[in-house]
Amino acid sequence: MTPADLDTSSFSRYPPQAAAWCARRIGLLKRLPLAVAPSIFEQAIAFDWKFPAEKVRLTGQISALAALAPAAFDRVVAPLEAITLPEALAKSDWVNHPAVFVETLTAHLWSTGQIDRYREAARTLLDSAPVEAEPVRKRTVIFLAGAALTAPSYPLFERLRASGLHAVDVAHDAEQTWALELLAKNASATEDRYANWYLDGGEPWPLPPAAGPIITLSYAHLDPVRKAVLYRMNRATRAGDGPELLHRQLVAMQPEECGAQTLTPDPVLQHFMVDLFTQGSGTQIYSTTFVQWAAREILRRASPQTLVVRVAPRVRQRGLNELIATPGLNPDLDAAGSLVDADMAAYYTWLELQKLPGAADCIFLAWFQGRGEAFLTGPSIPRNVTASSRMTIDDVYGLLS
Amino acid sequence: MGALLDASRLLSLRRRDFLRGVCGAGAAAACGGVSAAAPSKSKVVIVTFGGGARDDETFALRGQRNIPHILNELIPQGTFFTRVVNRGILGHYVATAGIATGRYETFNNFVSQPPPAPTLFEYYRKHAGTPTSDCWVVAPSNGFERIGASSARQYGPAYGAGVVLPKNLLSSAVSGQTAAGLRDFEHLLQDSYEMPIPGTAASALNHDFNLTQLTSALKLSVDDFLRNARALSSPDELSVHVARQLMRAMAPSLLFVTLHDMDVAHVGTYSLYLEGIQRSDRLCAVLWQAIQSDPEYKDRTTMLILPDFGRDADGDPGGNGFQHHRTGGPLARTTWLLALGPHVRGNVTVDRLVECIDVVPTVGGLLGFDTPMAQGSRIAELL
Numbered sequence: 001m002t003p004a005d006l007d008t009s010s011f012s013r014y015p016p017q018a019a020a021w022c023a024r025r026i027g028l029l030k031r032l033p034l035a036v037a038p039s040i041f042e043q044a045i046a047f048d049w050k051f052p053a054e055k056v057r058l059t060g061q062i063s064a065l066a067a068l069a070p071a072a073f074d075r076v077v078a079p080l081e082a083i084t085l086p087e088a089l090a091k092s093d094w095v096n097h098p099a100v101f102v103e104t105l106t107a108h109l110w111s112t113g114q115i116d117r118y119r120e121a122a123r124t125l126l127d128s129a130p131v132e133a134e135p136v137r138k139r140t141v142i143f144l145a146g147a148a149l150t151a152p153s154y155p156l157f158e159r160l161r162a163s164g165l166h167a168v169d170v171a172h173d174a175e176q177t178w179a180l181e182l183l184a185k186n187a188s189a190t191e192d193r194y195a196n197w198y199l200d201g202g203e204p205w206p207l208p209p210a211a212g213p214i215i216t217l218s219y220a221h222l223d224p225v226r227k228a229v230l231y232r233m234n235r236a237t238r239a240g241d242g243p244e245l246l247h248r249q250l251v252a253m254q255p256e257e258c259g260a261q262t263l264t265p266d267p268v269l270q271h272f273m274v275d276l277f278t279q280g281s282g283t284q285i286y287s288t289t290f291v292q293w294a295a296r297e298i299l300r301r302a303s304p305q306t307l308v309v310r311v312a313p314r315v316r317q318r319g320l321n322e323l324i325a326t327p328g329l330n331p332d333l334d335a336a337g338s339l340v341d342a343d344m345a346a347y348y349t350w351l352e353l354q355k356l357p358g359a360a361d362c363i364f365l366a367w368f369q370g371r372g373e374a375f376l377t378g379p380s381i382p383r384n385v386t387a388s389s390r391m392t393i394d395d396v397y398g399l400l401s
Numbered sequence: 402m403g404a405l406l407d408a409s410r411l412l413s414l415r416r417r418d419f420l421r422g423v424c425g426a427g428a429a430a431a432c433g434g435v436s437a438a439a440p441s442k443s444k445v446v447i448v449t450f451g452g453g454a455r456d457d458e459t460f461a462l463r464g465q466r467n468i469p470h471i472l473n474e475l476i477p478q479g480t481f482f483t484r485v486v487n488r489g490i491l492g493h494y495v496a497t498a499g500i501a502t503g504r505y506e507t508f509n510n511f512v513s514q515p516p517p518a519p520t521l522f523e524y525y526r527k528h529a530g531t532p533t534s535d536c537w538v539v540a541p542s543n544g545f546e547r548i549g550a551s552s553a554r555q556y557g558p559a560y561g562a563g564v565v566l567p568k569n570l571l572s573s574a575v576s577g578q579t580a581a582g583l584r585d586f587e588h589l590l591q592d593s594y595e596m597p598i599p600g601t602a603a604s605a606l607n608h609d610f611n612l613t614q615l616t617s618a619l620k621l622s623v624d625d626f627l628r629n630a631r632a633l634s635s636p637d638e639l640s641v642h643v644a645r646q647l648m649r650a651m652a653p654s655l656l657f658v659t660l661h662d663m664d665v666a667h668v669g670t671y672s673l674y675l676e677g678i679q680r681s682d683r684l685c686a687v688l689w690q691a692i693q694s695d696p697e698y699k700d701r702t703t704m705l706i707l708p709d710f711g712r713d714a715d716g717d718p719g720g721n722g723f724q725h726h727r728t729g730g731p732l733a734r735t736t737w738l739l740a741l742g743p744h745v746r747g748n749v750t751v752d753r754l755v756e757c758i759d760v761v762p763t764v765g766g767l768l769g770f771d772t773p774m775a776q777g778s779r780i781a782e783l784l
Contacts, residue, residue: 110490110491110492111509116729119719158463242511244511281667281668281669281724281725282670286670289669289670292669319587319590336672337672340672340675341670341671341672344671344722344723345671348715354716355718
């Protein structure tokens with residue numbers, strides 16, 4: 001089957017929103033090369049569980065492609081048409097199992113030396129269909145590393161310093177609630193249910209009252225999902241299923257298999273919680289990895305207005321198989337390693353923030369309380385500046401006004 | 402490939418600028434023109450970093466603190482190639498097999514299988530007529546067990562290298578230990594970070610094979626092996642310990658060691674990735690010192706150190722920075738090579754592009770054998 005053979009009945013096994021979305025765009029979908037169509041369907045089949053921002057982005061991309069003049073469309077898909085595919089791949093049920101197709105395609109591209117050509121062709125296709133800019137939000141990301149994370153000599157914010165202000169003598173206040181109060185204040189100003197997030201690598205702090213919605217995700221709160229995924233990984237490991245089969249098993253896991261429906265009634269969030277552990281590598285065993293990956297995914301997928309991130313110490317390294325098999329038996333924490341992880345996670349979170357519309361107006365504050373250091377970027381903040389005078393974290397944040 | 406070439410050139414220049422500052426390294430004036438011919442009974446030790454280390458964590462300004470031994474002890478003694486490109490599949494087993502065959506292998510990285518093309522061990526043994534004990538591979542346990550010999554006709558296991566999987570040896574050696582005793586060795590048995598896999602030492606056959614290898618190849622009793630292992634801190638330390646024991650017991654002409662601790666990056670913990678790099682840096686110096694202090698190796702051994710490939714760039718939308726090597730971007734494909742040895746010029750950098758598949762033809766040139774099925778070219782600066 002090729003994309004040209006598609007009709008509206010092709011999506012009969014899709015969830016309702018996904019089926020309707022594809023049916024409305026059948027004309028464009030039929031014109032896509034087989035080398036790229038399953039990648040679009042991999043996103044479309046999960047349409048019912050995507051965040052609003054993702055839906056807007058995906059729809060915008062397809063609309064922009066559909067709006068191309070025929071000659072321009074032919075020109076941008078030509079490099080993808082030139083990708084050679086094995087016959088078996090073309091005959092597979094790629095409409096209903098697009099992820100399997102994409103995984104097999106990826107291996108084929110690597111083994112036939114076409115991966116670089118494919119990357120370039122895919123980039124050309126995406127660049128030819130720029131999505132209309134989303135409404136720009138003045139986003140705020142607060143990244144906190146608590147006093148329990150300690151590595152006295154590790155140089156913090158090396159990758160970030162050139163982009164903002166580095167405060168090197170921030171008072172060691174008691175646990176601050178100002179970040180969550182800011183979150184609550186922002187939440188009060190919107191009804192967008194996915195605009196304001198609190199992500200915690202340990203036990204979450206209690207939220208102050210807010211008039212609007214705040215989504216809280218914490219490593220502790222998501223423990224049932226994490227352990228269900230670990231159980232599946234352990235079973236596959238013992239059965240000798242191999243990494244590729246294990247990967248397929250993980251991406252096929254549904255919220256009801258992981259207890260996610262007991263954590264939230266929202267199916268979008270249920271799927272997001274499962275994705276964090278089935279698509280993230282290492283999120284199942286190290287809380288610092290979970291925080292970095294989850295912050296990235298929240299920014300990339302939900303495009304939030306406010307994100308408060310707090311890193312808690314992760315467990316000390318042990319054998320991978322052991323950590324998978326006995327997830328609850330490792331109380332020994334690695335405070336120094338966690339701080340190094342958190343520093344990189346802060347940088348990656350900032351990098352992800354830069355990819356969103358309106359990045360120049362965004363506020364990013366990282367505070368490593370145990371080290372008494374903070375880093376701030378924002379519209380009025382000078383770059384590559386070190387503030388060495390004694391400040392409180394309120395003073396640092398107040399530099400924005 | 403144009404973008405890759407441009408980016409790899411940029412990476413090369415960054416490494417070169419840095420080296421000039423730190424070591425005062427000069428450029429190779431011309432290809433060839435080495436100071437002396439390789440002595441007879443030459444030996445080659447190849448060390449690969451499975452997982453790769455990016456410039457950010459090594460040769461960039463903020464990465465220098467992670468590789469003090471390579472920078473301050475080894476590079477001043479060797480020739481450093483700043484631009485080594487891997488155009489093949491960026492999976493550890495298939496890429497390491499490519500380094501060992503001199504071809505970009507295309508088989509499934511996650512299936513343990515012999516490389517289809519002859520390895521350098523087979524070329525060498527067929528040429529020199531030496532026994533299996535003259536070539537050894539020390540490798541991680543996840544799928545590398547068949548890297549010593551290819552499935553190529555007229556070559557194959559009869560000419561292959563012995564393969565030691567130190568973690569499998571240790572698994573077999575500790576099989577009779579109590580739970581408390583096992584805890585002493587857990588940190589040495591960490592394996593595949595990309596994906597967990599079942600242990601390969603589980604069968605009785607493997608168990609017997611491993612214990613036989615301990616006594617026949619390493620010339621160690623189980624008790625001695627465990628006593629030594631207790632003092633080690635990581636799987637890579639175990640690998641280097643085994644490699645040194647092989648050097649003492651067998652003095653192989655070809656020794657291929659794959660270090661793998663830094664591949665812990667796949668679980669996303671930056672701190673553990675840095676520790677892996679720092680450990681590899683130290684272990685390279687340990688291995689070179691061992692070569693210099695062993696009469697069987699001193700003044701007749703070339704050591705080549707190279708990562709199998711790099712890791713993804715920060716901010717590449719197809720990846721997650723240091724964590725993986727999935728994008729195929731320039732940073733993931735471009736790495737370096739350090740050569741040390743009696744006929745290798747010291748404190749020299751070479752900026753021209755070489756490829757990881759050039760290692761096999763070059764070793765062939767050093768040890769005097771042909772490599773007819775290898776795709777790479779001999780590196781003239783080392784011959």
